[in-house]
Amino acid sequence: MRAVLETIGLTKFFGMVRAAEDLSLSFQEGELVGIVGPNGSGKTTLLNVITGYVKPDRGRIRYQGKDITGLSPRAVADLGIARSFQMPQLYLSLTVLENLVLALAIRAGRAREFWAPLVRADRLDEARRVLEQFDLEEHATHEAGQLPEGARKLLDVALSFARRPRILLMDEPTSGVSARDKSKVMDTLVPVLKGTGVTTIFVEHDMEVVQRYAERVLAFDEGKVVAAGSPDAVLADPAVRRALLGQP
Amino acid sequence: MSAGLTFTYGVVRILNLAHGNLYALGAYMGAWLVLGWGSSAWPALSYLLLLLAAVFIGVTAGPVIERLFLRRVYGKEEEIQILLTFSILLILEDVIKLAWGVSPLFADKPYTYMGVVRLGGVDYAGYPFLLTGIATVTGLLLWLVVTRTRFGKVLISVITDREVSSALGVNVPRIYTLAFTLGAVLAALGGAFTAPMFSLVPGIGAEVIVVSFAVVAIGGLGSIGGAALGALLVGLARATAVHLFPELDLFAIYLIMALVLLFRPQGLFGQVEARRI
Amino acid sequence: MALVLALAGLAVFLVVPPFLPEWITFLLTLAWAKALAVLGIVLLLRGGLLTFGHALYYAVGAYTAGFAVKFLGVHDGLVVLVLAVVTGAGASALLGLLLARYRGVHFGLLNLAFSMVLYAILLKFYEITGGTDGMRLPTPLLAGVKPDAQHLRLTIYYVTVVLAALLLYVAYRFTTSPLGYTLRAVRDNEVRVEYMGASVSQAIYCSYIVAGVMASVGGVLAGFSVGHIVPEVSFWTQSGEFVFVALLGGTGSVLAPVAGSIVFEFVRNYAFKYSPYTWQMTLGIVLLIIIFFLPGGLWSLTGIARRWGFATRRWSR
Numbered sequence: 105m106r107a108v109l110e111t112i113g114l115t116k117f118f119g120m121v122r123a124a125e126d127l128s129l130s131f132q133e134g135e136l137v138g139i140v141g142p143n144g145s146g147k148t149t150l151l152n153v154i155t156g157y158v159k160p161d162r163g164r165i166r167y168q169g170k171d172i173t174g175l176s177p178r179a180v181a182d183l184g185i186a187r188s189f190q191m192p193q194l195y196l197s198l199t200v201l202e203n204l205v206l207a208l209a210i211r212a213g214r215a216r217e218f219w220a221p222l223v224r225a226d227r228l229d230e231a232r233r234v235l236e237q238f239d240l241e242e243h244a245t246h247e248a249g250q251l252p253e254g255a256r257k258l259l260d261v262a263l264s265f266a267r268r269p270r271i272l273l274m275d276e277p278t279s280g281v282s283a284r285d286k287s288k289v290m291d292t293l294v295p296v297l298k299g300t301g302v303t304t305i306f307v308e309h310d311m312e313v314v315q316r317y318a319e320r321v322l323a324f325d326e327g328k329v330v331a332a333g334s335p336d337a338v339l340a341d342p343a344v345r346r347a348l349l350g351q352p
Numbered sequence: 353m354s355a356g357l358t359f360t361y362g363v364v365r366i367l368n369l370a371h372g373n374l375y376a377l378g379a380y381m382g383a384w385l386v387l388g389w390g391s392s393a394w395p396a397l398s399y400l401l402l403l404l405a406a407v408f409i410g411v412t413a414g415p416v417i418e419r420l421f422l423r424r425v426y427g428k429e430e431e432i433q434i435l436l437t438f439s440i441l442l443i444l445e446d447v448i449k450l451a452w453g454v455s456p457l458f459a460d461k462p463y464t465y466m467g468v469v470r471l472g473g474v475d476y477a478g479y480p481f482l483l484t485g486i487a488t489v490t491g492l493l494l495w496l497v498v499t500r501t502r503f504g505k506v507l508i509s510v511i512t513d514r515e516v517s518s519a520l521g522v523n524v525p526r527i528y529t530l531a532f533t534l535g536a537v538l539a540a541l542g543g544a545f546t547a548p549m550f551s552l553v554p555g556i557g558a559e560v561i562v563v564s565f566a567v568v569a570i571g572g573l574g575s576i577g578g579a580a581l582g583a584l585l586v587g588l589a590r591a592t593a594v595h596l597f598p599e600l601d602l603f604a605i606y607l608i609m610a611l612v613l614l615f616r617p618q619g620l621f622g623q624v625e626a627r628r629i
Numbered sequence: 630m631a632l633v634l635a636l637a638g639l640a641v642f643l644v645v646p647p648f649l650p651e652w653i654t655f656l657l658t659l660a661w662a663k664a665l666a667v668l669g670i671v672l673l674l675r676g677g678l679l680t681f682g683h684a685l686y687y688a689v690g691a692y693t694a695g696f697a698v699k700f701l702g703v704h705d706g707l708v709v710l711v712l713a714v715v716t717g718a719g720a721s722a723l724l725g726l727l728l729a730r731y732r733g734v735h736f737g738l739l740n741l742a743f744s745m746v747l748y749a750i751l752l753k754f755y756e757i758t759g760g761t762d763g764m765r766l767p768t769p770l771l772a773g774v775k776p777d778a779q780h781l782r783l784t785i786y787y788v789t790v791v792l793a794a795l796l797l798y799v800a801y802r803f804t805t806s807p808l809g810y811t812l813r814a815v816r817d818n819e820v821r822v823e824y825m826g827a828s829v830s831q832a833i834y835c836s837y838i839v840a841g842v843m844a845s846v847g848g849v850l851a852g853f854s855v856g857h858i859v860p861e862v863s864f865w866t867q868s869g870e871f872v873f874v875a876l877l878g879g880t881g882s883v884l885a886p887v888a889g890s891i892v893f894e895f896v897r898n899y900a901f902k903y904s905p906y907t908w909q910m911t912l913g914i915v916l917l918i919i920i921f922f923l924p925g926g927l928w929s930l931t932g933i934a935r936r937w938g939f940a941t942r943r944w945s946r
C-alpha cells in the first residue's frame with residue numbers, strides 16, 4: 105500500500121544543532137503514530153518542515169506521491185495536511201464558534217468575500233457538530249482567550265480538524281495540561297480521529313499517553329530515528345531509554 | 353539624534369514618536385541659554401551652554417517620560433505604545449509653545465563664530481564641521497559604551513532576554529530608565545547643536561521625527577551603526593536633491609527609504625525577528 | 630439592537646438639521662465627512678494596523694475633486710465622487726503593495742512618510758495645486774441639478790450624510806464578512822491564519838484598499854463642504870487627528886467614528902476659540918486618558934461594544 109506521507113533523506117541543521125538528519129519516514133493512511141524523543145531531538149522541526157514553515161536543507165517530502173517540499177504553510181494546508189501546535193494558536197478575541205466558523209469559511213475558499221456574512225446557518229451547524237465531537241459545546245460563545253487550558257488545546261486541534269484534513273499533525277497535544285485532563289483530552293480526540301480515518305501523527309513527551317494511544321511509535325534523538333515499532337517495543341528499547349530517561 | 357532613537361528602540365522596544373520633541377526641547381533650551389547668557393567675550397561658553405542644555409533636558413525629561421508613562425505600557429500591544437508616545441508628542445508640542453512662544457528663536461552666534469573654512473579653494477561654513485565632529489564622537493562613544501563597558505554588557509543582556517537578566521539580579525527597570533535617558537540626551541544633543549543653524553519654530557520636533565524615522569528605518573531598528581549609515585545616506589540624498597531638484601528634497605529621502613525597505617524590509621542592519629511556534 | 634439605534638440616529642440626523650443654525654449644519658457635515666476617513670483607520674485597527682498617514686487618501690480624494698473641477702471641467706458632484714473612488718482605490722492599491730508587508734511601527738510610520746511626501750508634492754508644485762493657497766472647490770452640480778443657493782449648506786449636508794451612511798453600511802457588511810473576520814484573525818494570530826489556508830497579505834491588502842477609498846470619499850465630501858482645499862489635508866496633524874478621533878469614538882462599531890467625529894468637531898470649535906496654544910496638549914492629555922482609562926473609546930460607554938476594541942481583549946503574549 106502506498107504511503108500517504110513520506111520524507112526522503114530530510115536534513116535540517118540550525119547552526120550546529122541537528123534537528124533532522126537524513127530522515128526517511130513513511131506513514132500509511134489512517135494510522136496513528138506517536139513520535140517521542142528528548143527536547144531538541146527534532147520532533148517539532150519535523151512538523152515544521154512537513155508543513156512548510158521551515159525549509160529543509162536537504163531531502164524531499166512526498167504527500168500522496170506528490171512532492172510538496174518547499175511549499176508554504178498555506179499551500180500545504182490547502183492540500184489537506186493540518187497541524188496543531190504546542191502552544192495553542194487560537195484567535196483569542198473571537199468566540200469559539202467564530203474561530204470554527206472562520207475555519208470553515210476559509211476551507212470553502214471564501215476568505216476574500218466581503219459582502220456576505222461569515223456566520224451562516226449551515227456553517228454554524230457544522231461548527232456545532234465539531235464542538236460536540238470535541239466536547240466543547242459549553243464554551244461555544246466564550247472568547248477563545250478565556251478558555252481553560254484543556255479546552256484551548258482541544259480547540260486548537262478542532263480548528264485543524266475542521267479543515268477535514270487527510271493528515272493531522274499534532275504537536276504535544278497534552279503538554280501543559282493537568283494530569284487529570286490529559287486522558288480527557290486524548291479520550292475525546294482519538295475516537296474522533298480514528299472514526300474519520302484521518303492519518304494522525306503526534307509528537308508527545310508523556311510516555312504514558314504514547315503507550316496508551318499510539319499504534320506505532322518513532323523515537324527520535326538528535327535528528328535521527330533510533331527506534332521504531334509498537335509502543336511497548338520502542339519504550340523497552342535500551343537506546344530509547346537511554347536517550348529519553350537517562351537510564352543505562 | 354537618530355542614534356538615540358534607534359538605541360531607545362533597541363533597548364526598550366518602543367519607537368518613541370516624541371523623540372523629535374526631545375530634540376526640539378534641546379534646541380529651544382540651548383538657543384534660549386545662549387541668547388540669554390552667551391557673550392561674545394567668551395565664545396566657548398556658548399558651546400558649553402548648548403551641551404548643558406542638552407544634558408539638562410535629557411536628564412530631566414527622560415526619566416520623567418520613562419517612569420511616568422512608558423513604564424505602564426511595556427507589556428501591552430504595540431499600537432498602545434505608539435499612541436502613548438504620540439500623545440506625549442502632542443503634549444510636548446504645546447509645552448514648547450507655552451514655554452517659548454510662537455515667534456522664531458534664532459541663536460546664531462555659535463554658528464557664525466566658527467567662521468569659514470577654506471577647503472580646496474571653496475569656502476565652507478565651519479560650524480557643520482564641528483557638528484560632524486561631535487556627531488562622530490558621540491556615535492563612537494555610544495558604540496564603545498555599548499560594546500566595551502560593563503554597563504553596555506548589562507544593557508545587551510537586558511535586550512536579549514529581559515526575564516533572565518532580571519532573574520540574574522539586574523535591576524531591569526533602572527536599566528530601562530537609564531537607557532531611555534541616554535536616548536533622550538542624544539536627541540537633545542542633536543537639537544541643541546543644530547539650533548544655531550536655523551531659526552527655531554514650533555513644529556520642528558514633528559518635522560525632524562519624520563526624517564529621523566526614515567534614517568532609522570533605512571539603517572535598521574536597533575542598530576547604531578545602521579543609524580549612522582542611514583543618516584549619511586539621507587543627508588547625501590537630501591543634499592543632492594536640494595542641488596538638483598529643490599522641490600523634491602523630502603521626496604528623495606522617502607524614495608531611498610522606500611527602495612531600501614522594498615529589498616530589505618528590516619533595514620540595512622536590522623534583524624528579522626522570527627516567530628517561534 | 631444596534632441596528633435600531635443606527636436607524637433612529639440616522640432619522641434624527643435627517644430630520645433635525647433644517648431647524649438648526651447653519652454653522653451647526655456645517656460642523657456636522659464636516660464631522661460626517663471626516664468620519665469616513667476615521668472609519669478607514671478603525672477598519673485597519675481591527676487588523677492590528679495603525680496608520681499615521683491616512684490623511685494621504687483623504688487628500689487624494691480632496692485634490693481629485695480639485696483637479697477634476699479645474700482641469701477636467703467636471704462640474705457634477707457625483708462624477709467627482711466616482712473619480713475619487715477610482716483615485717483612492719488606485720493610490721491605496723499601489724501603495725498597499727509595499728505597505729501591506731509591514732506591521733506595527735513600520736506600518737504606521739511608512740504611511741506617515743508617504744502622506745508627508747504627498748504633502749510636499751502638493752506644496753511645491755504650486756502651478757498645478759495652488760501651493761499654500763490651495764484650490765477652490767465651487768459647489769458642484771448634483772446629477773446635473775444646480776443646488777438652490779439658499780439651501781446650499783443643507784443640500785451638501787444631506788448628500789454627505791446619505792453617502793456616508795451608505796458607506797457605513799458597506800463597512801458594516803465588511804466587518805461581518807469572512808474578509809472582515811479574517812482581518813481580525815490576522816491581528817490575533819497571523820501564523821494560524823496561514824495554517825488555515827488563508828492569505829494574510831491578501832486580507833491586509835484588500836482591507837487597506839477599502840480603508841483608502843473610504844478616506845478618499847471623505848476627502849471629497851469635506852472639500853465640497855468647505856469649498857477650499859489646502860495641502861495641509863495631507864499633513865501629519867490631519868492623520869493624527871483622524872487617529873485621535875478613531876480612539877475617541879472607539880473601535881466597537883462602525884457608528885463609533887461618527888460619534889467621535891461629531892464630538893471632536895464641536896469641542897474643537899470651542900477649544901480653539903479659547904486657548905489655541907494648548908489645543909494639541911489637550912488632545913495629548915485626552916489621548917492619555919483614553920489609553921489608560923477608556924480604551925474602548927466613547928462607544929464603549931454605550932455598552933453596545935462588540936468585543937472588537939482594545940479594551941475587551943485579553944492579550945496574553
